[in-house]
Amino acid sequence: MAKSNAPITEHLAYLLAQANREINRQLELRLSKEGVPVEQWRILKVLSDGDGHSMGELADAVLLNHPTLTKMIDRMVSDTLVYRVQDPNDRRKVLMFISDRGKVLCKKLNSLAVDQEEHILESYGDKSTSELKRLLESLIDSSN
Amino acid sequence: MAKSNAPITEHLAYLLAQANREINRQLELRLSKEGVPVEQWRILKVLSDGDGHSMGELADAVLLNHPTLTKMIDRMVSDTLVYRVQDPNDRRKVLMFISDRGKVLCKKLNSLAVDQEEHILESYGDKSTSELKRLLESLIDSSN
DNA sequence: TTGAAAATATTGAATATTCAACAATTGAAG
């Protein structure tokens, strides 16, 4: 039985928040070299398959809710990193695509992100990292 | 070597963000029964040791930056859940204390949070949970 | 002791996020 007087630092929710905050902070720091927030990197990465993705799909994939995504996409359209196309099969939908400029930026960002992953692998270990990833995936699965 | 064309879903930073989002959403849902955001529960929990904690200490402990914490504490003071006392030993500091009303609320919130942890234990498993906690702690350690 | 630098908390302006309402389109039941 879980103890209700356990310190906050023993709660899974807290540990996740703390780890997420720290790793995200580090990633943010690297990506700031290109002046891009983490969410925009995620968007570019998802779109870099070249397919069109609807706003709803994208919002799910990049962990943003719809209005926030709309406004972030507005900025990225201004920066000509992505563009909108109305879905011909369902005109309620908007399909998002990555531009050539977006692809170039995405490549740079990817290598910055890989730097970070390699840094984690070094200090945290190969084995721990893959085990942690496995457990996180399974936690996410079991939450649906 | 980490692959730069790996899908976003394979990045540790993404898995952490996703898991954190999901677990936090669930916790939020429970705590909303008392109309309290997760951060306020954390604050109450940290303060429930009865000691005075400075704003800086608290900000670190509850994963908020200073101005955000100040404004959240303002609200909690209005709700008479906590109160400020100037530190007599260092008058730059403010010591935060939990009120009786805060203690009562904190108990209710604790049991809602414990509900959640037990729910996770059931669906995710005892073993996986403690292993995940261990790995998260160690990741956080190795990031400092 | 004094004066400059560091530490602590708060404030206000700028920015970002969220909630609720809306508009447009599609789906589907009668």
Next chain:
DNA sequence: CTTCAATTGTTGAATATTCAATATTTTCAA
């Protein structure tokens, strides 16, 4: 077919967060 509900995306107002600047107090070196 027609109409009503559901889906999709955006907007604007309300709210929250962040950044930079400020005020206060302490520390510490000269």
